[in-house]
Amino acid sequence: MPCFSGMSQEDTDAFRQGGVDAYGNSPERMKSDGTTPCRCCLKLIEAGSVRLVLAYLPFGELQRDAETGPIFLCGNDCEAVVSS
Ligand SMILES: [Zn+2]
Structure with a gap:
């Protein structure tokens, strides 16, 4: 059983809908290079797909x-990884 969790689905969805980050900016949308993990599903973001920063x-x-x-x-x- 994993002892770690990703960002909640609720918080992730809020950022996808343009919610502002810790500095008051909406997330930047850019093309993934396939080397960075998603903080929600904890998987690498597929190269060529859109990622939020x-x-x-x-x-x-x-x-x-x-x-x-x-x-x-x-x-x-994507599906959030949440440990119980
Ligand atoms: Zn993800």
Whole structure:
């Protein structure tokens, strides 16, 4: 059983619909080169398909371990990996 989770389906869908990232920008849409994983399904985003790039603050608030970083999401629907 995996002990890790991807971004929730709800948050991923919000970004796909143009929701703003940690810096107040809508995700950038670009062509995938096949080398970056999706933060939702945790699989490599297929080369040639659309990927979203955005600044993400995973903890929702500033604290010692919070770093805002660029992340990638599949531009099209994918299934979130959520451990129980
Ligand atoms: Zn994905």
